[in-house]
Amino acid sequence: MKKENSAPTMKDVAREAGVALGTVSKVVNGLPVGDSYKARVEEAIKKLNYQVNSYAQGLKANKTYTVALLIPNTRDPFFGLLAFHINLALLKRKYRMLLLCTDSDSAQEQEYITMAQQNKVDGIIGLTYNPNLIIEENTPFVSIDRSLGSKIPCVACDNFAGGQLAAEKLSDLGCKKVAFLRVGSSLNNEPNKRKAGFENGCLSRSLEYEMKIINDGESFEQFVDFLKEHMKDGRLEFDGIFCVTDGLAHFTYNQLLALGLRVPEDVQLIGFDGTRYFGTSEYICSTIVQPVPEMAEMCVELLLQESMTTKPPLVCLPVTYAYGGTTLEPKFEE
Amino acid sequence: MKKENSAPTMKDVAREAGVALGTVSKVVNGLPVGDSYKARVEEAIKKLNYQVNSYAQGLKANKTYTVALLIPNTRDPFFGLLAFHINLALLKRKYRMLLLCTDSDSAQEQEYITMAQQNKVDGIIGLTYNPNLIIEENTPFVSIDRSLGSKIPCVACDNFAGGQLAAEKLSDLGCKKVAFLRVGSSLNNEPNKRKAGFENGCLSRSLEYEMKIINDGESFEQFVDFLKEHMKDGRLEFDGIFCVTDGLAHFTYNQLLALGLRVPEDVQLIGFDGTRYFGTSEYICSTIVQPVPEMAEMCVELLLQESMTTKPPLVCLPVTYAYGGTTLEPKFEE
DNA sequence: TTGTATGCGTTATCAT
DNA sequence: ATGATAACGCATACAA
Numbered sequence: 174m175k176k177e178n179s180a181p182t183m184k185d186v187a188r189e190a191g192v193a194l195g196t197v198s199k200v201v202n203g204l205p206v207g208d209s210y211k212a213r214v215e216e217a218i219k220k221l222n223y224q225v226n227s228y229a230q231g232l233k234a235n236k237t238y239t240v241a242l243l244i245p246n247t248r249d250p251f252f253g254l255l256a257f258h259i260n261l262a263l264l265k266r267k268y269r270m271l272l273l274c275t276d277s278d279s280a281q282e283q284e285y286i287t288m289a290q291q292n293k294v295d296g297i298i299g300l301t302y303n304p305n306l307i308i309e310e311n312t313p314f315v316s317i318d319r320s321l322g323s324k325i326p327c328v329a330c331d332n333f334a335g336g337q338l339a340a341e342k343l344s345d346l347g348c349k350k351v352a353f354l355r356v357g358s359s360l361n362n363e364p365n366k367r368k369a370g371f372e373n374g375c376l377s378r379s380l381e382y383e384m385k386i387i388n389d390g391e392s393f394e395q396f397v398d399f400l401k402e403h404m405k406d407g408r409l410e411f412d413g414i415f416c417v418t419d420g421l422a423h424f425t426y427n428q429l430l431a432l433g434l435r436v437p438e439d440v441q442l443i444g445f446d447g448t449r450y451f452g453t454s455e456y457i458c459s460t461i462v463q464p465v466p467e468m469a470e471m472c473v474e475l476l477l478q479e480s481m482t483t484k485p486p487l488v489c490l491p492v493t494y495a496y497g498g499t500t501l502e503p504k505f506e507e
Numbered sequence: 508m509k510k511e512n513s514a515p516t517m518k519d520v521a522r523e524a525g526v527a528l529g530t531v532s533k534v535v536n537g538l539p540v541g542d543s544y545k546a547r548v549e550e551a552i553k554k555l556n557y558q559v560n561s562y563a564q565g566l567k568a569n570k571t572y573t574v575a576l577l578i579p580n581t582r583d584p585f586f587g588l589l590a591f592h593i594n595l596a597l598l599k600r601k602y603r604m605l606l607l608c609t610d611s612d613s614a615q616e617q618e619y620i621t622m623a624q625q626n627k628v629d630g631i632i633g634l635t636y637n638p639n640l641i642i643e644e645n646t647p648f649v650s651i652d653r654s655l656g657s658k659i660p661c662v663a664c665d666n667f668a669g670g671q672l673a674a675e676k677l678s679d680l681g682c683k684k685v686a687f688l689r690v691g692s693s694l695n696n697e698p699n700k701r702k703a704g705f706e707n708g709c710l711s712r713s714l715e716y717e718m719k720i721i722n723d724g725e726s727f728e729q730f731v732d733f734l735k736e737h738m739k740d741g742r743l744e745f746d747g748i749f750c751v752t753d754g755l756a757h758f759t760y761n762q763l764l765a766l767g768l769r770v771p772e773d774v775q776l777i778g779f780d781g782t783r784y785f786g787t788s789e790y791i792c793s794t795i796v797q798p799v800p801e802m803a804e805m806c807v808e809l810l811l812q813e814s815m816t817t818k819p820p821l822v823c824l825p826v827t828y829a830y831g832g833t834t835l836e837p838k839f840e841e
Numbered sequence: 842t843t844g845t846a847t848g849c850g851t852t853a854t855c856a857t
Numbered sequence: 858a859t860g861a862t863a864a865c866g867c868a869t870a871c872a873a
Contacts, residue, residue, distance in 0.1 A: 179569065182865090183867065192843080194844080194845085194868095195845075195869080196844075198868060199868095206843085207842060207843080210842085226566075226627055226867070227626050227627070228565045228627050228867095229865075229866035229867045230868080231849095232563055232849050232850065232867075233848085234849090234867095235849075247587040247590045247591045248786035248787065249587075250587070250785060252587075253582050253587030253786075256581045256590075257581045257608055260581070261610065264608070264619075269626065270605065270606050271603055271605060271606075272604050272605075274594045285598075288603070291560065292561050292562070293514075293560055293562050448785070451583060451757065451782070452580075452582035452583050453582065454754070457784070516850055526859080526860085527859065527860040528850095529852085529853085529862090532853085540858075540859085541858060541859080560849095560850055560851070561851095562850080563850035563852090564850085564852080566851075566852095566866065567851050567853085567864080568851090568852080568865090569865075
């Protein structure tokens with residue numbers, strides 16, 4: 174009577190059923206076993222309410238069916254959506270997910286990677302910002318939105334095409350002079366390509382444009398100043414603005430209203446990400462939508478695909494444009 | 508040469524350092540060891556890049572430092588915020604969190620509880636809807652927003668006080684006749700108390716009120732019909748509306764505008780939850796704010812508090828009112 | 842087909 | 858203080 178209240182083990186089941194330990198293991202794992210034995214074992218399992226200990230299983234198999242997700246938080250709508258779909262994709266495959274919110278702390282990112290490896294996870298999916306991340310070779314890793322070297326696959330939406338699409342849409346909707354507002358990351362990550370795509374789109378449409386780029390951590394007030402500088406006689410020089418994220422678009426929307434401008438009549442506004450009210454309602458603004466479910470599936474697929482000898486270093490998934498009230502209605506298009 | 512690429516084990520470290528297995532264990536766990544031995548072991552650990560296998564640890568200790576969180580999703584802002592703070596609270600205590608999004612599927616809820624127990628988690632925190640959930644006694648459980656029996660602590664905000672506060676605020680802000688809009692859950696959960704609190708508040712202030720309650724899954728169109736029925740000569744009979752969630756408040760806001768009404772000038776609107784744009788910006792509407800960080804801390808505290816012999820069956824945390832543009836500004840108050 | 846024995850990586854109890 | 862050894866719960870190769 175070593176442990177009164179502890180959960181029953183295979184040994185307990187074997188004793189209860191009057192069979193050997195190995196037999197129980199076989200029944201549990203669906204290996205061929207005599208019918209009468211099988212029945213007795215199953216009865217004992219039910220009686221004792223036995224459940225296999227997956228920690229012990231993992232110890233044997235050196236496989237844990239667990240994947241860690243490193244992400245800044247689940248409070249930002251984009252991150253929350255991403256975490257949700259990655260969770261579903263993993264659970265669908267009978268994998269468990271360890272959530273590690275880094276709270277945008279680079280030191281935490283490194284620490285949690287170590288923690289994940291101690292947990293002997295089968296792989297790690299990470300949306301990280303630490304520029305000096307050290308990834309051990311022995312744990313499969315998939316990065317989101319940022320390349321971590323050619324050996325580690327990176328999954329992102331097609332940010333360049335998204336920027337381009339934004340420019341083309343603004344042009345299609347009748348804009349003559351547009352602006353690009355961006356909070357720049359010093360990191361060399363995929364979302365940075367939105368700028369190049371936008372410029373490319375403007376050039377191909379001969380659309381006049383200007384850009385205002387501030388650094389991460391700097392005050393958004395600079396955008397307000399920028400807008401004010403381009404006001405003349407109560408009118409803004411721009412009739413279209415592309416913001417690098419929906420969050421910035423929302424901020425800009427409020428500023429434009431405060432300046433007495435109408436959106437979309439005076440200025441049209443396009444954001445990026447595809448953020449919706451309450452996760453599922455309307456879009457908060459007209460936006461370039463990231464294919465989050467597909468990105469999640471791709472991350473999981475790439476991570477668990479053992480057979481792939483050479484994994485693609487960068488996968489870009491297609492984006493779409495969605496109307497969200499801050500551009501002229503589709504029916505107004507030519 | 509059994510496993511070429513596998514992670515190094517304690518045995519490998521012992522061999523490398525030329526000491527016994529037990530000595531390595533002591534060094535790792537900070538138990539007294541001779542200085543020269545300690546140095547050698549630490550050097551070997553660094554050289555081999557050794558990391559303890561917490562699965563094996565858990566097997567021995569029958570403790571895994573892992574907690575499972577059952578939640579419908581992380582896409583809804585409230586759930587995303589809650590998951591984030593629970594994750595932080597657990598990580599702060601060196602606990603790991605298994606995320607199990609149920610996608611509002613009752614069958615999944617039960618299945619994931621079983622899965623969590625197989626994983627030998629040290630406890631489960633659950634925000635669930637399955638009316639017939641079976642919780643094994645042997646795993647500590649804390650429920651959010653719904654009582655699961657006197658043996659299982661339930662953590663929630665003070666929903667009754669929140670409803671009451673909403674009524675009082677509307678009264679303070681000058682409302683004469685108000686309405687309560689609610690999507691009812693057939694479940695006997697805590698948020699249902701918002702209704703009773705609101706009624707109580709209206710009565711204590713002698714505030715005239717009416718209620719429109721639809722069942723979960725029914726169309727929101729019924730609310731639109733309700734509003735239209737109470738329109739007379741382009742004016743609404745109500746000058747204040749309390750919605751059971753911010754999501755419903757947002758929907759109602761749009762409907763009111765479509766009916767040609769001004770918010771907050773013609774009708775003031777208060778929601779519930781404290782939802783913010785992008786998780787951290789302004790409130791989406793005037794709202795009763797749930798103390799999410801405190802609720803998260805309380806859940807974790809109650810779950811891990813071994814010493815408590817008798818845990819409280821229900822803990823209600825205080826709510827606050829926040830201005831969010833759909834009520835008259837505070838300065839307008841008397 | 843069924844039972845037995847060994848090992849997975851760690852901790853803890855022993856002697857030494 | 859240090860080293861050997863048993864045990865945690867399970868899977869499996871092997872013996873019966």
